[in-house]
Amino acid sequence: LAKTTQPISMDSYEGQEVNITCSHNNIATNDYITWYQQFPSQGPRFIIQGYKTKVTNEVASLFIPADRKSSTLSLPRVSLSDTAVYYCLVGEDGSGNTGKLIFGQGTTLQVKP
């Protein structure tokens, strides 16, 4: 099971770009990298998922280097409402019968005015 390591907390200011890096040295060939966002007392919300190179959607970008041992979630021009916990997850064996996601401690992002 691929383990992930990410910073416990980060601070930023409104309007800045925030980059959160996640390490996953033991990622398997079939594993995808997925990021979730969680606000207090709410369920996590899927942000973005990728396998390699770069993925972009209306919310964020995900950068994955060729060796796939790390990934970076990029949030452009954050606002106060982006204050949340961000989880980086690496899926279990993609060919298996279980899709359970194991959440780590996540990164608590605090956006200041």
Add this chain to the structure above:
Amino acid sequence: DSGVTQTPKHLITATGQRVTLRCSPRSGDLSVYWYQQSLDQGLQFLIQYYNGEERAKGNILERFSAQQFPDLHSELNLSSLELGDSALYFCASSVVPAGRNYGYTFGSGTRLTVV
């Protein structure tokens, strides 16, 4: 509204009691997952069902059990409740049990308080 419905939203009960939490997955999703989130433990995976069958177990206590019914809704039963069982319980659903899509949709959770 994520499409995953959890009831009740809040539950207060006494130690030793039994409660049932209910989850209706998003339309079309066959897999249901249960997670427990307490302040000191983070999000802990409990159990997964796919189309009525148990697929994976996590750190689920023997006092806890779950099932998924033919209409795909799921129930998590917690018995002999202890103070330490107080937590947010989340249900999530997805279309497939695994594979290349690990996008889950989470419900808003049930906050259980054991007094």
